[in-house]
Amino acid sequence: MPSTALLTDHYELTMLQATLADGTADRRCVFEVFGRRLGGGRRFGVVAGTGRVLDALADFRFGEDEIAFLRRQGVVDDATCDWLADYRFTGDIWGYPEGELWFPGSPVLRVDASFGEGVILETLILSILNHDSAIASAAARMTIAAGDRPCIEMGTRRTHEESAVAAARAAYIAGFAATSNLEAGRRHGIPTAGTAAHAFTLVHDSERDAFASQVRALGEGTTLLVDTYDITQGVATAVEVGGRALGAVRLDSGDLADVAQATRAQLDAAGNTDTRITVTSDLDEYAIAALAAAPVDGYGVGTSLVTGSGVPTSGFVYKLVSREGADGRLVGVAKKSKDKASVGGRKTALRRLTSRGVAEAEVIGIDVKPRDDGDDRELMVPLVESGERVSTSTLRDARERLQASLRELPAAAKRLSKGDPAIPTIYED
Template sequence: MGTRTGLSTALLTDHYELTMLQATLCDGTAQRRSVFELFARRLSGGRRYGVVAGTGRFLDALENFRFGDDELRFLRDAAVVDDATLDWLADFRFTGDVWGYPEGELYFPGSPVLVVEGTFAECVVLETVALSVLNHDSAIATAAARMTAAAGDRPCIEMGSRRTQEWSAVAAARAAYVAGFAATSNLEAGRTYGIPTTGTAAHSFTLVHDSEKEAFEAQVAALGSGTTLLVDTYDIAEGVRNAIAAGGLDLGAVRLDSGDLAQVAASVRAQLDSLGATTTRITVTSDLDEYAIAALAVAPVDGYGVGTSLVTGSGVPTSGFVYKLVAREGADGSLVSVAKKSKDKISVGGRKFAVRRRDERGIATAEVIGVGEQPDSDHDDRTLLVPLVTKGERVDRASLEDARRHFRSAIGELPAGALRLSKGDPALPTVYEEH
């Protein structure tokens, strides 16, 4: 998993998790068996569905959630917790169980995307790192899914690294890939996750040369005629002529990064065809989002490069997942459902189970959540929770390609209309079955 393996994730944690740990170690409640769930109360931004992403990254982070000397020294020097708590942290190793929706699965309001069971102490310290990973990655994957749906068969390329924090960029490339993007510009994502990377040249490349013609010739000489030439630094029509002059009729593609893309793409297509470059593709990249992509459906465009909008979640930069205690051991040793009563933030207590209900044609009809036990099942239900960690050992080894496949399959089950880009209700109702 690349260079960041081994980097401790233990301090990617809110201070209050460790003070809660200290207080519960004092009175013994730290040892109470507990169930925490990660779920969203609603789909922000009127989304029709959410896409689960980050599960694999969370499991990586969990493996590196260790308090070494450096972490303990900081906690001691900053007086975050007392010595007894530091001793407990020094030995920390998650020994509980985690179930979750497979990466690439869809989620709806109330879906128990992650279920973490163990002692209160070992579960409560994972709150922030679990939420950070899933909230970010799922927001990006959900935006990406809208874009790949709008793009249809045309490939989408992730190129938003520059518009988000440098390590978020790597996670964003990964999340976009889960939701159907074909490639990324981010080299670290290529190294860490094996995602195909792509890219050719920016305007600065043309500008550092004395003429566009010399720039294009240099690029074709270095990268071959299959390369993509950026033709809008000066005049586009002249840029296209220069491009074909440099790359010949085998030129791979031209890229357009400004102007009214539908109109420009049409005239560039006509020009390319008239020059005989009928196989030279057109890639567009200027401030695209899912709406712009949809609007270009009838334009002669062969691929989309998407940046800012993707990495910022296209208006919904975080998924709104929360991580809540839903059940814990009582004084008598039995598991008790719990939920806060806070106004406007009510949760459903109790351990959840979930299935995707489907009709006889395999079309999803509901997100069915069993409280306390599995929903009454018929043969078309699809079980959503899979074991990820068992007694502290990671048992899930789904690859990123598995996640891509899972995504394609899950989104293929949605009913007609679910892929609409307009704001609205979730594509499936969430149905609770309480026993």
């Protein structure tokens, strides 16, 4: 795999150079990833991207090409280049597993390492977690709004090509059934789906010719796109060509609720009671919720998904919260800036639950393990120990974990309207 070492900011390495020179690069430190607030007035966030962080960490190596670039550009001095050439992460990483929920202050990821080893990981870790968690958080709201109806991710053409693969992965964690992105299918084992666009209809001499070609190629169970011209006529032609075994029709324009009602009536009148209706067209969680009473069987979601539905980043930061003191012990350190203050000390976390298993609070221990009253659930798991990856969590695990975590939330947490976090964050020391 290509090196991920230069997917970072210039100042990560200049800080390293200075601390190597003054001797503080070897100080034991604790860095933590957390968000100060939930974007967009949302009531919970979803952790995604942890697995990709661990993959990227394995490829965080400064090879000959990377070192040559740093020397040529004069980014850092020769001593720092020599140190980087031998770089291997040897510390520990704990964090919330993928599919877990997060709230303001949640220690989503904790890096225990020397300052030098930990500081240069900041940008790589944040770029992955901020993107993937934003997508998963939006996708979770969409799947909640969709209920039992499946959602398909189809936003590849609306974002960067690699972001599209990551977005498909995050959406799958959040409960999406499939993706249109073939690379996401190959790389991550996500089911893929897709049939035809309007161009397919337009290249044929008639809509009937296009539908007949598609049915011959893909079988009667295919999905026909019926709104290239007139929807009513398109549905009639689809039924004539596909027969009662026609799998589905797709609607991509108009007032989807009204059009779906009319299409359902037309299909049922023709005897196509088993033919499903899939809708697309710039859907987000609000549009999906508005279609709850419509006779819709599935949703295709693109632009809103891959842009986080208006919240394109999770707002995570990566802060030094503890460092080795003169006596060799860790001492908490914190940023005091107005509106950007952090809480010092090494954190652990649990979710406080009632005796009925309903979440009450995010409890964060500062340099202590939070008190478990007997019904609570620990949140952080080991991901890397002494530089070696120990996490074996799969995407299926993450999907199941998210559903279990959502079931713990109070009912109001799943509302789409803006509000406070579903549960408060409590610190214990």
